[in-house]
Amino acid sequence: xxxxxLPCRTETAFPRLGxxxxxxxxxxxxxxxxxxxxxxxxxxxxxxxxxxxxxxxxKVYREGWRTVFSADPTVVDLHKMGxxxxxxxxxxxxxxxxxxxxxxxxxxxxFIGRFRRTMDAAQNAYNEDTSALVEPLDSLERALFKVGQNxxxxxxxxxxxxxSHLTASSLVLNYRKRKITDL
Amino acid sequence: MDPSEVEFLSEKExxxxxxxxxxxxxxxxxxxxxxxxxxxxxxVPVWLALNLKQRQKCRIVPPDWMDVVKLEEIRDQxxxxxxxxxxxxxYYMELTKLxxxxxxxxxxxxxxxxxxxxxxxxxxxxxxxxxxxxxxxxQEAHAKLDNLTLMEINTTRMFLxxxxxxxxxxxTNMHPGSDAARSQDY
Numbered sequence: 001x002x003x004x005x006l007p008c009r010t011e012t013a014f015p016r017l018g019x020x021x022x023x024x025x026x027x028x029x030x031x032x033x034x035x036x037x038x039x040x041x042x043x044x045x046x047x048x049x050x051x052x053x054x055x056x057x058x059k060v061y062r063e064g065w066r067t068v069f070s071a072d073p074t075v076v077d078l079h080k081m082g083x084x085x086x087x088x089x090x091x092x093x094x095x096x097x098x099x100x101x102x103x104x105x106x107x108x109x110x111f112i113g114r115f116r117r118t119m120d121a122a123q124n125a126y127n128e129d130t131s132a133l134v135e136p137l138d139s140l141e142r143a144l145f146k147v148g149q150n151x152x153x154x155x156x157x158x159x160x161x162x163x164s165h166l167t168a169s170s171l172v173l174n175y176r177k178r179k180i181t182d183l
Numbered sequence: 184m185d186p187s188e189v190e191f192l193s194e195k196e197x198x199x200x201x202x203x204x205x206x207x208x209x210x211x212x213x214x215x216x217x218x219x220x221x222x223x224x225x226x227v228p229v230w231l232a233l234n235l236k237q238r239q240k241c242r243i244v245p246p247d248w249m250d251v252v253k254l255e256e257i258r259d260q261x262x263x264x265x266x267x268x269x270x271x272x273x274y275y276m277e278l279t280k281l282x283x284x285x286x287x288x289x290x291x292x293x294x295x296x297x298x299x300x301x302x303x304x305x306x307x308x309x310x311x312x313x314x315x316x317x318x319x320x321x322q323e324a325h326a327k328l329d330n331l332t333l334m335e336i337n338t339t340r341m342f343l344x345x346x347x348x349x350x351x352x353x354x355t356n357m358h359p360g361s362d363a364a365r366s367q368d369y
Contacts (some may be wrong), residue, residue: 086349090356104357109351115346116316122342123312140349148342155338159280160184 005036006058011051016144039091046095055095057103060085066106073113078138085138086111115142122148189334190281193274194230198282199244201225202235228305229278233285243286248272251292252294254299267330276304276334309336315343319350 001099014029029035037053045052059065060081068076078085083166089107093100114137121133122145130149134142158162206219217225224244227235235241247269248254260268272278279300287293311331318326 071222080216086353090353093356101357103218104353108353108357111350112320112322115319119312119316119346123339144342144346144349148347151338151341154184158190161284163185163187 007034007041007056008037008040009034009056010053012053022122039088043091043094055092055097057092057097057099058082058088061092061099061103061106061158063099066102069110069113070104073110076110077109077136078114079136083139086140111140116169118144119148121145123152124128125149126152155168184337186334186337186341189274189337189352190277193232193277194228194281196229196230196272196274196278197226198229198246198278199224199226200232200235200241201244204240204242207329229281233281236286243282243289245282245290246272246278248275249290249296251283251295251299254296254303258299258303258306261303265310267307267310267328270303271333273332274334275300275332279347304335308338309342311335311339321347322350322354 010029010031010033013031016027017029020029020035042053046055076111082088086107089103093104097103118141120136121130125133130145134145137145154163200231201222201224202219203221204219205221208218209216213228216227216231219225232243236243248257253271257268257270282290283293283297290296311328314326314328329355
């Protein structure tokens with residue numbers, strides 16, 4: 001999650017750190033440069049009072065996309081928008097943006113809107129290829145989907161009676177030790 | 184919790200059998216099991232009934248509710264109402280599976296009973312999902328559901344708890360409080 005690059009704008013100069021800025025060859029990074037920074041670096045450098053850098057919101061969290069989410073959250077392919085929509089959204093709230101309350105609200109409402117779809121997909125897809133269902137889900141939703149699938153699989157396994165059926169572990173089968181019958 | 188564990192808990196329920204052997208009263212830690220006389224019905228826990236049946240020492244009498252007419256009534260009631268109807272046994276799913284697998288010769292119309300119980304299960308689980316969805320979308324703080332069985336709760340437990348946890352974390356974002364109090368994840 002922290003390796004996502006955020007577009008930032010430096011508010012003060014960074015002397016002798018020109019090598020961080022890949023697009024230009026200057027020795028220093030002058031004030032007002034737009035560059036990409038990983039989240040962890042931006043979070044560490046950000047300070048409200050000293051104005052070291054200001055962070056721009058990625059497209060997904062801006063006004064335009066927020067109205068899309070409030071209209072119908074289920075159609076959006078959240079995995080393409082950055083697989084950590086919820087996580088990054090929560091972290092962005094650190095940066096004291098004036099739009100913070102709306103961002104927090106939008107992230108929460110998106111989750112609530114998509115919950116039904118995730119629940120139905122997880123609880124009904126038994127023994128079939130789920131890659132088409134999982135594709136538009138964000139990583140948080142994928143974790144939830146996996147938990148739901150586990151619950152469903154355990155129940156189905158019990159119902160068909162395979163829960164008490166002893167099977168050789170897949171590790172042992174793959175290791176292909178010699179069996180008594182081979183000797 | 185594993186479904187096998189729920190099945191284990193259900194084996195404590197009492198069922199009537201008709202033994203074909205005789206034995207004096209036995210005193211177990213859980214309670215006494217009455218004297219066994221061939222041809223006379225006696226009440227025992229399900230685990231003992233299944234064991235005796237597998238050794239061909241008894242005949243199992245199906246419980247009162249395991250009857251096509253009664254189950255049809257329950258199924259229709261379940262479909263009509265929006266809340267969960269009271270069901271005759273808190274372990275209906277497990278008992279159906281166990282008794283129909285081991286003693287289907289003693290139970291009349293076993294296949295129909297299996298289908299009816301599956302219908303009742305599907306209706307109840309659908310109601311459970313609907314209620315979970317409205318719980319989350321209305322962001323309620325607490326909900327009360329009567330007449331749910333352990334097996335139904337068990338299938339959705341992990342999923343519901345995890346989603347409620349994530350939702351809680353997203354909600355606390357709206358009221359940050361102090362930055363130091365917020366944890367590193369989400």
